[in-house]
Amino acid sequence: MMMPDGTRLNGSAGFDYKGMSMGFYMDADAASADIYGNFGVHTNEDDFMEYVDCATYRTSPTSAKYFPEGCPPSPDGSGDSLRISMALIYDYDGVSNAATELGVVATQLLDSPLATKQIDLDGDGIIDLYPGDPLKMTDWHWFDWYNRPGVHHREGNNDCCAGSPSREQALNKEEMLYKVMSGDTTNLTPDEALWFFHADDPGQDHEHPTFTPHFDSVDGIKETVFFQDDPDGLDCVHIMSCGPFDVDVGEEVSFSFCIIFGEIKYLGEGEVEYQDLIDNAIFAQLMYNSHYQGFIAPDAPEVSYEADHGKVTLSWSGDDPEKSKDVLSGYTDFEGYKIYRSADGGVTWGTPENKIYDNENIFVGWRPYTHTVGDETFIAQFDLSAEADSSFCVYQDCV
DSSP, rough: BBBSSSSGGGTTTTTOEEEEEEEEEEESSSOOOOOOOOGOOOOOSSSSEEEEEETTTTTTTHHHHHOOSSSOOOOOOOSSSSOOOEEEESSSSBBBTTTTTTTTEEEEEEEEEBBBBBBOOOSSSSSOOOTTSSSOOEEEEEGGGGTTTTSSSBBBBBBBBTTSTTOOTTTTTTHHHHHHHOOTTTOOOOHHHHHHOEEEOGGGGGGGGOOOOOBSSSSGGGSSSHSSSSSSSSSSSEEEEEEEEEEOTTOOOOOOEEEEEOOEEEEEEEEOHHHHHHHHHHHHHHHHHTTTOOOOOOOOOOOEEEEEEEEEEEEEEEEEHHHHOOOTBBOOOOOOOEEOSSSTTTTTOOOOOGGGEEEEOOEEEOOOOEOOOOOOEOOOEEEOOHHHHHHHHOBBTOO
16 A cells, blocks of 8 residues: 555555445435525525434334334345335425425445344344345434534534634544444543434433434434424434445455435424335335346247238247246236337337327327227237236246
Protein backbone atom coordinates (compact mmCIF):
# COMPACT_ATOMS: atom_id res chain seq x y z
CA MET A 1 0.00 0.00 0.00
CA MET A 2 1.40 3.41 -1.01
CA MET A 3 0.63 6.55 0.99
CA PRO A 4 0.20 9.99 -0.67
CA ASP A 5 3.81 10.91 0.17
CA GLY A 6 5.13 7.78 -1.56
CA THR A 7 5.74 5.78 1.60
CA ARG A 8 5.09 2.07 1.12
CA LEU A 9 3.39 0.41 4.07
CA ASN A 10 4.18 -3.17 5.01
CA GLY A 11 6.53 -3.48 2.07
CA SER A 12 3.58 -3.08 -0.31
CA ALA A 13 2.35 -6.52 0.81
CA GLY A 14 -0.99 -5.12 1.90
CA PHE A 15 -2.95 -5.90 5.04
CA ASP A 16 -5.60 -8.35 6.15
CA TYR A 17 -8.46 -6.25 7.51
CA LYS A 18 -10.51 -7.66 10.38
CA GLY A 19 -13.81 -6.56 11.87
CA MET A 20 -14.71 -4.13 9.10
CA SER A 21 -18.07 -2.37 8.74
CA MET A 22 -19.58 -0.65 5.72
CA GLY A 23 -22.00 2.22 6.33
CA PHE A 24 -24.58 4.01 4.18
CA TYR A 25 -25.12 7.60 5.34
CA MET A 26 -28.61 8.63 4.22
CA ASP A 27 -29.75 12.26 4.34
CA ALA A 28 -32.92 12.78 2.27
CA ASP A 29 -35.19 15.82 2.54
CA ALA A 30 -38.87 15.27 1.74
CA ALA A 31 -39.29 17.19 -0.39
CA SER A 32 -36.21 18.82 -1.91
CA ALA A 33 -37.60 20.22 -5.18
CA ASP A 34 -40.65 19.93 -7.39
CA ILE A 35 -40.79 18.33 -10.84
CA TYR A 36 -39.51 21.57 -12.39
CA GLY A 37 -36.50 21.83 -10.08
CA ASN A 38 -37.96 24.62 -7.97
CA PHE A 39 -36.82 24.57 -4.34
CA GLY A 40 -39.83 26.44 -2.95
CA VAL A 41 -41.24 23.15 -1.64
CA HIS A 42 -38.07 22.28 0.26
CA THR A 43 -38.37 21.51 3.96
CA ASN A 44 -35.86 19.68 6.11
CA GLU A 45 -37.21 19.84 9.66
CA ASP A 46 -40.46 17.85 9.54
CA ASP A 47 -39.42 14.44 8.21
CA PHE A 48 -39.42 10.98 9.77
CA MET A 49 -37.36 7.82 9.33
CA GLU A 50 -37.71 4.10 9.89
CA TYR A 51 -36.07 0.83 8.97
CA VAL A 52 -37.56 -2.45 7.79
CA ASP A 53 -35.67 -5.73 7.96
CA CYS A 54 -37.65 -8.95 7.96
CA ALA A 55 -34.90 -10.61 10.02
CA THR A 56 -35.73 -8.29 12.97
CA TYR A 57 -39.49 -8.86 12.96
CA ARG A 58 -39.52 -10.13 16.56
CA THR A 59 -38.30 -6.85 18.06
CA SER A 60 -38.97 -4.19 15.40
CA PRO A 61 -42.63 -3.06 15.14
CA THR A 62 -42.05 -1.54 11.69
CA SER A 63 -40.53 -4.79 10.40
CA ALA A 64 -43.26 -6.90 12.01
CA LYS A 65 -45.95 -4.72 10.42
CA TYR A 66 -44.93 -5.82 6.92
CA PHE A 67 -43.29 -9.17 7.70
CA PRO A 68 -45.20 -10.60 10.68
CA GLU A 69 -43.78 -14.08 10.10
CA GLY A 70 -40.24 -13.02 9.24
CA CYS A 71 -38.54 -13.22 5.89
CA PRO A 72 -40.71 -14.82 3.19
CA PRO A 73 -39.49 -17.87 1.25
CA SER A 74 -37.86 -17.17 -2.08
CA PRO A 75 -40.19 -18.10 -4.96
CA ASP A 76 -37.38 -19.79 -6.88
CA GLY A 77 -37.89 -23.03 -4.98
CA SER A 78 -34.37 -22.98 -3.52
CA GLY A 79 -35.60 -23.15 0.06
CA ASP A 80 -33.81 -19.90 0.90
CA SER A 81 -35.58 -16.94 2.44
CA LEU A 82 -35.95 -13.56 0.74
CA ARG A 83 -34.20 -11.03 3.01
CA ILE A 84 -35.63 -7.51 2.67
CA SER A 85 -33.36 -4.99 4.38
CA MET A 86 -33.77 -1.22 3.97
CA ALA A 87 -33.91 2.19 5.67
CA LEU A 88 -36.30 4.97 4.64
CA ILE A 89 -37.24 8.63 5.02
CA TYR A 90 -40.54 10.41 4.38
CA ASP A 91 -42.31 13.66 5.25
CA TYR A 92 -44.02 13.22 8.61
CA ASP A 93 -47.39 14.74 7.68
CA GLY A 94 -47.23 14.53 3.88
CA VAL A 95 -47.11 18.30 3.32
CA SER A 96 -43.94 20.17 2.39
CA ASN A 97 -44.84 23.81 1.83
CA ALA A 98 -46.91 23.71 -1.38
CA ALA A 99 -45.99 20.08 -2.16
CA THR A 100 -48.49 17.35 -1.30
CA GLU A 101 -48.93 13.66 -2.16
CA LEU A 102 -45.28 13.02 -1.39
CA GLY A 103 -43.65 9.62 -1.66
CA VAL A 104 -41.16 7.70 0.45
CA VAL A 105 -37.52 6.98 -0.42
CA ALA A 106 -35.38 4.10 0.82
CA THR A 107 -31.90 2.66 0.52
CA GLN A 108 -32.11 -1.11 0.16
CA LEU A 109 -29.26 -3.58 0.60
CA LEU A 110 -29.39 -6.23 -2.11
CA ASP A 111 -26.13 -8.03 -1.39
CA SER A 112 -23.37 -7.88 1.19
CA PRO A 113 -20.47 -9.85 2.64
CA LEU A 114 -21.39 -13.13 4.33
CA ALA A 115 -21.59 -13.81 8.03
CA THR A 116 -18.69 -15.84 9.40
CA LYS A 117 -20.33 -16.57 12.76
CA GLN A 118 -23.78 -16.74 14.33
CA ILE A 119 -25.30 -13.28 14.86
CA ASP A 120 -28.15 -12.11 17.09
CA LEU A 121 -29.13 -8.88 15.33
CA ASP A 122 -31.52 -7.42 17.88
CA GLY A 123 -30.32 -8.76 21.21
CA ASP A 124 -33.34 -10.97 21.86
CA GLY A 125 -31.25 -14.08 22.45
CA ILE A 126 -32.32 -15.73 19.17
CA ILE A 127 -29.82 -16.31 16.37
CA ASP A 128 -30.88 -14.39 13.25
CA LEU A 129 -27.95 -15.03 10.92
CA TYR A 130 -25.79 -18.11 10.44
CA PRO A 131 -22.39 -18.48 8.76
CA GLY A 132 -22.86 -18.09 5.02
CA ASP A 133 -25.91 -15.82 5.28
CA PRO A 134 -25.59 -12.33 3.75
CA LEU A 135 -25.04 -9.86 6.59
CA LYS A 136 -27.03 -7.02 5.00
CA MET A 137 -28.21 -4.49 7.63
CA THR A 138 -26.69 -5.27 11.03
CA ASP A 139 -26.97 -1.76 12.51
CA TRP A 140 -29.34 1.19 12.13
CA HIS A 141 -28.87 4.45 14.00
CA TRP A 142 -30.51 7.83 13.51
CA PHE A 143 -29.59 11.37 14.47
CA ASP A 144 -30.71 14.90 13.79
CA TRP A 145 -28.51 16.61 11.21
CA TYR A 146 -27.76 19.43 13.66
CA ASN A 147 -25.97 17.00 15.98
CA ARG A 148 -24.33 14.75 13.38
CA PRO A 149 -20.90 13.21 14.01
CA GLY A 150 -18.31 15.97 13.78
CA VAL A 151 -20.11 18.76 15.67
CA HIS A 152 -18.87 20.15 19.00
CA HIS A 153 -22.40 21.02 20.14
CA ARG A 154 -25.95 20.81 18.81
CA GLU A 155 -26.18 23.28 15.94
CA GLY A 156 -29.11 25.27 14.56
CA ASN A 157 -30.13 27.26 11.50
CA ASN A 158 -28.07 30.23 12.67
CA ASP A 159 -25.25 28.21 14.13
CA CYS A 160 -23.71 25.78 11.65
CA CYS A 161 -21.86 24.12 10.00
CA ALA A 162 -18.94 22.24 11.57
CA GLY A 163 -16.33 21.27 9.01
CA SER A 164 -17.02 24.18 6.67
CA PRO A 165 -14.43 26.95 6.20
CA SER A 166 -13.80 28.79 9.50
CA ARG A 167 -15.91 26.25 11.43
CA GLU A 168 -13.90 23.80 13.50
CA GLN A 169 -14.84 20.14 13.34
CA ALA A 170 -14.72 17.66 16.23
CA LEU A 171 -11.49 15.68 16.13
CA ASN A 172 -13.28 12.38 16.77
CA LYS A 173 -15.66 12.59 13.79
CA GLU A 174 -14.26 9.49 12.07
CA GLU A 175 -14.18 7.60 15.36
CA MET A 176 -17.85 8.43 16.02
CA LEU A 177 -18.89 7.38 12.53
CA TYR A 178 -17.28 3.98 13.08
CA LYS A 179 -18.84 3.65 16.54
CA VAL A 180 -22.26 4.30 15.02
CA MET A 181 -21.64 1.86 12.17
CA SER A 182 -20.47 -0.93 14.47
CA GLY A 183 -22.73 -0.33 17.48
CA ASP A 184 -19.82 0.55 19.78
CA THR A 185 -21.11 2.37 22.88
CA THR A 186 -17.85 2.45 24.85
CA ASN A 187 -16.39 5.72 26.17
CA LEU A 188 -19.22 7.95 24.94
CA THR A 189 -19.79 11.43 26.30
CA PRO A 190 -23.32 12.15 27.60
CA ASP A 191 -24.07 14.12 24.41
CA GLU A 192 -22.82 11.33 22.15
CA ALA A 193 -24.92 8.76 24.00
CA LEU A 194 -27.99 11.01 23.67
CA TRP A 195 -27.42 11.84 20.01
CA PHE A 196 -26.50 8.47 18.46
CA PHE A 197 -27.93 5.50 20.41
CA HIS A 198 -31.65 5.34 21.21
CA ALA A 199 -34.17 3.11 22.99
CA ASP A 200 -37.90 3.67 23.55
CA ASP A 201 -37.31 6.10 26.44
CA PRO A 202 -34.86 8.91 25.61
CA GLY A 203 -34.46 9.68 29.32
CA GLN A 204 -32.79 6.35 30.06
CA ASP A 205 -31.71 5.04 26.68
CA HIS A 206 -28.81 2.83 27.66
CA GLU A 207 -30.47 1.47 30.82
CA HIS A 208 -33.83 0.81 29.15
CA PRO A 209 -34.72 -2.88 28.63
CA THR A 210 -35.43 -2.22 24.93
CA PHE A 211 -31.96 -0.82 24.30
CA THR A 212 -29.74 -2.60 21.81
CA PRO A 213 -26.47 -1.08 20.58
CA HIS A 214 -27.23 -2.17 17.02
CA PHE A 215 -30.78 -1.00 16.24
CA ASP A 216 -32.30 2.25 17.48
CA SER A 217 -35.94 2.38 18.51
CA VAL A 218 -38.26 3.89 15.89
CA ASP A 219 -41.03 4.48 18.44
CA GLY A 220 -38.61 6.34 20.68
CA ILE A 221 -37.96 9.00 18.02
CA LYS A 222 -41.28 10.69 18.77
CA GLU A 223 -40.36 10.97 22.47
CA THR A 224 -37.21 13.01 21.84
CA VAL A 225 -36.76 16.76 21.92
CA PHE A 226 -35.35 16.51 18.40
CA PHE A 227 -38.76 15.37 17.13
CA GLN A 228 -40.96 17.48 19.39
CA ASP A 229 -39.39 20.84 18.49
CA ASP A 230 -42.07 22.59 16.40
CA PRO A 231 -42.96 21.33 13.83
CA ASP A 232 -43.21 17.62 14.61
CA GLY A 233 -40.48 15.75 12.79
CA LEU A 234 -36.78 16.37 12.39
CA ASP A 235 -34.01 16.84 9.85
CA CYS A 236 -33.49 13.11 9.42
CA VAL A 237 -30.16 11.41 8.93
CA HIS A 238 -29.46 7.76 9.56
CA ILE A 239 -26.68 5.28 9.02
CA MET A 240 -27.51 1.77 7.85
CA SER A 241 -24.45 -0.43 8.18
CA CYS A 242 -23.19 -3.94 7.67
CA GLY A 243 -20.56 -5.80 9.66
CA PRO A 244 -18.35 -7.14 10.97
CA PHE A 245 -16.57 -8.83 8.07
CA ASP A 246 -12.97 -9.52 7.14
CA VAL A 247 -11.10 -8.77 3.92
CA ASP A 248 -7.77 -10.50 3.43
CA VAL A 249 -5.12 -9.46 0.94
CA GLY A 250 -6.36 -10.23 -2.57
CA GLU A 251 -9.90 -10.92 -1.40
CA GLU A 252 -13.01 -9.14 -2.65
CA VAL A 253 -16.44 -8.78 -1.05
CA SER A 254 -19.73 -7.83 -2.69
CA PHE A 255 -21.94 -4.87 -1.85
CA SER A 256 -25.00 -4.04 -3.90
CA PHE A 257 -27.71 -1.57 -3.03
CA CYS A 258 -30.47 0.39 -4.72
CA ILE A 259 -32.48 3.55 -4.13
CA ILE A 260 -36.20 2.82 -4.33
CA PHE A 261 -39.33 4.91 -4.06
CA GLY A 262 -42.95 4.21 -3.27
CA GLU A 263 -46.31 5.71 -2.49
CA ILE A 264 -47.24 6.38 1.12
CA LYS A 265 -50.65 6.65 2.76
CA TYR A 266 -51.18 8.93 5.75
CA LEU A 267 -53.64 7.32 8.16
CA GLY A 268 -53.69 10.08 10.80
CA GLU A 269 -52.15 10.40 14.27
CA GLY A 270 -48.69 9.91 12.81
CA GLU A 271 -49.54 6.51 11.34
CA VAL A 272 -48.53 5.71 7.76
CA GLU A 273 -48.66 2.76 5.38
CA TYR A 274 -46.13 2.19 2.58
CA GLN A 275 -46.96 -1.27 1.25
CA ASP A 276 -46.15 0.04 -2.24
CA LEU A 277 -42.54 0.58 -1.16
CA ILE A 278 -42.41 -2.91 0.35
CA ASP A 279 -43.70 -4.41 -2.91
CA ASN A 280 -41.06 -2.49 -4.85
CA ALA A 281 -38.37 -3.70 -2.45
CA ILE A 282 -39.44 -7.33 -2.87
CA PHE A 283 -39.41 -6.94 -6.64
CA ALA A 284 -35.99 -5.25 -6.56
CA GLN A 285 -34.55 -8.14 -4.55
CA LEU A 286 -36.12 -10.70 -6.88
CA MET A 287 -34.70 -8.86 -9.89
CA TYR A 288 -31.24 -8.78 -8.33
CA ASN A 289 -31.37 -12.47 -7.43
CA SER A 290 -32.36 -13.33 -11.01
CA HIS A 291 -29.57 -11.17 -12.49
CA TYR A 292 -32.12 -8.54 -13.58
CA GLN A 293 -34.11 -11.01 -15.62
CA GLY A 294 -37.74 -9.88 -15.26
CA PHE A 295 -40.98 -11.78 -15.58
CA ILE A 296 -41.22 -13.58 -18.93
CA ALA A 297 -44.08 -15.00 -20.93
CA PRO A 298 -44.21 -18.73 -21.71
CA ASP A 299 -42.10 -19.86 -24.65
CA ALA A 300 -43.75 -19.33 -28.03
CA PRO A 301 -44.28 -22.52 -30.06
CA GLU A 302 -42.68 -23.12 -33.43
CA VAL A 303 -45.50 -22.49 -35.88
CA SER A 304 -45.98 -23.74 -39.43
CA TYR A 305 -48.66 -22.53 -41.81
CA GLU A 306 -50.53 -23.65 -44.90
CA ALA A 307 -52.08 -21.02 -47.15
CA ASP A 308 -55.35 -21.71 -48.93
CA HIS A 309 -58.01 -19.71 -50.71
CA GLY A 310 -59.29 -17.11 -48.23
CA LYS A 311 -57.65 -18.72 -45.22
CA VAL A 312 -54.40 -19.71 -43.53
CA THR A 313 -54.09 -22.80 -41.35
CA LEU A 314 -51.62 -22.53 -38.46
CA SER A 315 -50.17 -25.64 -36.85
CA TRP A 316 -47.77 -26.39 -34.04
CA SER A 317 -46.91 -29.47 -32.03
CA GLY A 318 -45.55 -30.24 -28.59
CA ASP A 319 -46.35 -28.68 -25.25
CA ASP A 320 -43.20 -26.62 -24.58
CA PRO A 321 -45.19 -23.40 -23.96
CA GLU A 322 -47.35 -25.19 -21.44
CA LYS A 323 -44.30 -26.43 -19.51
CA SER A 324 -42.12 -23.31 -19.68
CA LYS A 325 -41.27 -21.75 -16.33
CA ASP A 326 -40.96 -18.07 -15.41
CA VAL A 327 -37.37 -17.53 -14.23
CA LEU A 328 -38.31 -14.93 -11.61
CA SER A 329 -41.26 -16.51 -9.83
CA GLY A 330 -40.61 -20.15 -10.67
CA TYR A 331 -44.22 -20.47 -11.83
CA THR A 332 -45.39 -22.37 -14.89
CA ASP A 333 -47.79 -19.60 -15.80
CA PHE A 334 -49.27 -20.82 -19.09
CA GLU A 335 -52.87 -19.65 -19.58
CA GLY A 336 -53.60 -20.32 -23.24
CA TYR A 337 -52.77 -19.27 -26.80
CA LYS A 338 -53.28 -15.98 -28.63
CA ILE A 339 -52.84 -15.37 -32.33
CA TYR A 340 -51.89 -11.96 -33.74
CA ARG A 341 -51.88 -10.76 -37.33
CA SER A 342 -49.61 -8.13 -38.85
CA ALA A 343 -49.92 -6.61 -42.32
CA ASP A 344 -46.63 -4.71 -42.14
CA GLY A 345 -44.04 -7.27 -41.08
CA GLY A 346 -44.59 -6.89 -37.35
CA VAL A 347 -44.44 -3.09 -37.09
CA THR A 348 -48.06 -3.14 -35.92
CA TRP A 349 -50.36 -5.97 -34.93
CA GLY A 350 -53.73 -4.59 -35.87
CA THR A 351 -55.57 -1.36 -36.47
CA PRO A 352 -55.70 1.55 -34.00
CA GLU A 353 -58.93 0.07 -32.63
CA ASN A 354 -56.96 -3.02 -31.58
CA LYS A 355 -54.61 -1.10 -29.30
CA ILE A 356 -54.90 -1.66 -25.53
CA TYR A 357 -54.34 1.19 -23.07
CA ASP A 358 -54.03 1.12 -19.29
CA ASN A 359 -55.92 3.34 -16.85
CA GLU A 360 -53.38 6.12 -17.42
CA ASN A 361 -53.97 6.02 -21.19
CA ILE A 362 -50.57 4.47 -21.89
CA PHE A 363 -50.37 1.99 -24.79
CA VAL A 364 -49.51 -1.45 -23.40
CA GLY A 365 -50.25 -3.94 -26.20
CA TRP A 366 -52.55 -5.31 -28.87
CA ARG A 367 -55.73 -7.34 -28.91
CA PRO A 368 -55.45 -10.77 -30.55
CA TYR A 369 -56.57 -11.06 -34.17
CA THR A 370 -60.27 -10.26 -34.46
CA HIS A 371 -62.53 -11.12 -37.39
CA THR A 372 -66.19 -10.23 -37.78
CA VAL A 373 -68.62 -12.17 -39.96
CA GLY A 374 -72.13 -10.78 -39.95
CA ASP A 375 -73.18 -10.30 -36.36
CA GLU A 376 -70.49 -12.58 -34.94
CA THR A 377 -66.99 -11.54 -33.90
CA PHE A 378 -64.26 -14.13 -33.53
CA ILE A 379 -61.20 -13.42 -31.34
CA ALA A 380 -58.14 -15.63 -31.80
CA GLN A 381 -57.63 -16.23 -28.10
CA PHE A 382 -57.80 -19.77 -26.76
CA ASP A 383 -57.66 -19.88 -22.97
CA LEU A 384 -57.58 -22.89 -20.73
CA SER A 385 -61.05 -23.92 -19.69
CA ALA A 386 -62.05 -23.25 -16.09
CA GLU A 387 -61.64 -26.95 -15.33
CA ALA A 388 -58.23 -27.19 -17.03
CA ASP A 389 -57.04 -24.00 -15.36
CA SER A 390 -58.05 -25.21 -11.90
CA SER A 391 -56.00 -28.39 -12.28
CA PHE A 392 -53.03 -26.87 -14.12
CA CYS A 393 -49.74 -27.31 -12.25
CA VAL A 394 -48.19 -23.88 -11.75
CA TYR A 395 -45.37 -24.45 -9.25
CA GLN A 396 -42.53 -26.92 -8.86
CA ASP A 397 -42.64 -30.45 -10.26
CA CYS A 398 -46.16 -31.48 -9.33
CA VAL A 399 -47.68 -34.42 -11.18
